[in-house]
Amino acid sequence: MASERQIAANRRNARKSTGPRSGAGRKRASSNAYRHGLSLSITSTAAFAKQLDKLARKIAGDSEDAMVLERARAIAQAELDLARVRRAKVALIERASAFGEFDPPRSFTSVTRIIRFLNAFYPGRVALPKPLDSSATMPRQEPGRSAEAIRRVLPDLRKLDRYERRAAAQRERAVLDLCDRIKYGNSS
Amino acid sequence: MPRTNELTLLPKLPLLTTESADEFDALCDAFEQEIKPRGIIEQMYVHDICSIVWEILRLRRCKVVIINSAFRSALANLLVQLRQPGQQDFEAWDPARKLAHAWFTDKEAKKQVSETLGRFDLDESAIEAEAVRKSSSELELLDRMLTSLESRRNKALGCVAEYRASLAHQLRESAERIIDGKGVLRLEDAASERSTAA
Numbered sequence: 001m002a003s004e005r006q007i008a009a010n011r012r013n014a015r016k017s018t019g020p021r022s023g024a025g026r027k028r029a030s031s032n033a034y035r036h037g038l039s040l041s042i043t044s045t046a047a048f049a050k051q052l053d054k055l056a057r058k059i060a061g062d063s064e065d066a067m068v069l070e071r072a073r074a075i076a077q078a079e080l081d082l083a084r085v086r087r088a089k090v091a092l093i094e095r096a097s098a099f100g101e102f103d104p105p106r107s108f109t110s111v112t113r114i115i116r117f118l119n120a121f122y123p124g125r126v127a128l129p130k131p132l133d134s135s136a137t138m139p140r141q142e143p144g145r146s147a148e149a150i151r152r153v154l155p156d157l158r159k160l161d162r163y164e165r166r167a168a169a170q171r172e173r174a175v176l177d178l179c180d181r182i183k184y185g186n187s188s
Numbered sequence: 189m190p191r192t193n194e195l196t197l198l199p200k201l202p203l204l205t206t207e208s209a210d211e212f213d214a215l216c217d218a219f220e221q222e223i224k225p226r227g228i229i230e231q232m233y234v235h236d237i238c239s240i241v242w243e244i245l246r247l248r249r250c251k252v253v254i255i256n257s258a259f260r261s262a263l264a265n266l267l268v269q270l271r272q273p274g275q276q277d278f279e280a281w282d283p284a285r286k287l288a289h290a291w292f293t294d295k296e297a298k299k300q301v302s303e304t305l306g307r308f309d310l311d312e313s314a315i316e317a318e319a320v321r322k323s324s325s326e327l328e329l330l331d332r333m334l335t336s337l338e339s340r341r342n343k344a345l346g347c348v349a350e351y352r353a354s355l356a357h358q359l360r361e362s363a364e365r366i367i368d369g370k371g372v373l374r375l376e377d378a379a380s381e382r383s384t385a386a
Contacts, residue, residue, distance in 0.1 A: 051199075059228050082236070083199030090204060093204060143206070146204055146250070150250045154333075157333065158332070158333060161333060161336055168236070168343075
């Protein structure tokens with residue numbers, strides 16, 4: 001068990017670790033968990049706001065009940081989130097199919113440095129190695145090419161699957177809420 | 189045939205450039221004819237089911253291709269393992285690769301491979317087994333994704349039934365309310381109101 005002294009020291013240290021203090025630091029920390037933006041709400045991109053409203057209106061039907069409208073909006077949002085994840089999946093596969101991989105060779109800068117260094121000793125005899133062309137390792141014909149692209153992005157697709165399941169679950173909950181609202185809202 | 193229902197409001201499923209939009213539409217039509225969705229929510233579920241089934245088909249195709257494309261290196265592996273006694277593995281790799289390459293097109297090579305496999309009581313299914321073994325990590329990942337998709341498809345089908353049952357319940361309640369006369373002005377009430385006023 002921690003002694004009184006240790007507890008006091010822990011508290012003092014904890015006071016020092018309260019995260020970033022400056023505006024810039026806080027702004028940077030706010031995007032610490034940002035990877036692909038799929039967990040962001042769809043309304044955060046203005047382009048989708050109109051589509052969201054249209055779909056929500058269609059789901060709510062003739063109802064002017066604010067609660068029904070709000071739930072219809074939740075369903076529409078989850079539906080558009082689902083569509084966004086599906087688009088991301090297809091885009092990943094297409095990109096892998098076109099380029100073979102996502103990340104360009106990383107050691108380029110350091111290789112350049114090595115070659116500059118070697119050139120100092122053996123001028124004109126050391127050439128830059130050509131970067132590997134990942135697309136050259138892709139099958140040229142279908143369906144092999146698409147299958148290879150899917151194989152290469154499988155771990156990413158699996159991650160996206162998690163977001164897709166979450167959006168689907170949100171939509172199901174919202175539909176149940178809407179049904180409840182219509183059921184109990186009408187009888188009250 | 190262009191789709192002219194409420195799906196126009198729903199976001200379209202993006203397809204790979206190698207996939208056929210007509211085939212996807214045919215799949216949607218088949219599901220719509222089977223489920224006969226009413227209203228946007230049911231349409232949404234049917235659209236979801238179609239998207240999931242399309243993805244299941246895509247991954248199943250991919251699974252087959254992954255196994256097929258592992259055949260050549262699987263055969264080479266197998267031939268090195270079944271090399272002549274006394275032959276070193278580094279000596280066996282080059283001829284094994286050449287034979288594995290020729291196996292797809294050359295009858296003689298096919299015969300030679302069959303004989304080699306036969307010496308160890310094996311047949312061509314051993315090549316397939318090796319191809320599956322070599323691609324097992326990818327196949328496992330694919331299987332997990334397929335299981336997840338299949339469970340979501342079943343859930344979506346259940347959701348359609350659940351939503352429909354809930355809607356039927358609401359309609360029944362509304363009909364009963366109307367029959368019971370709640371909210372409907374009765375004739376005798378109106379008559380009594382008139383006599384009181386007079």
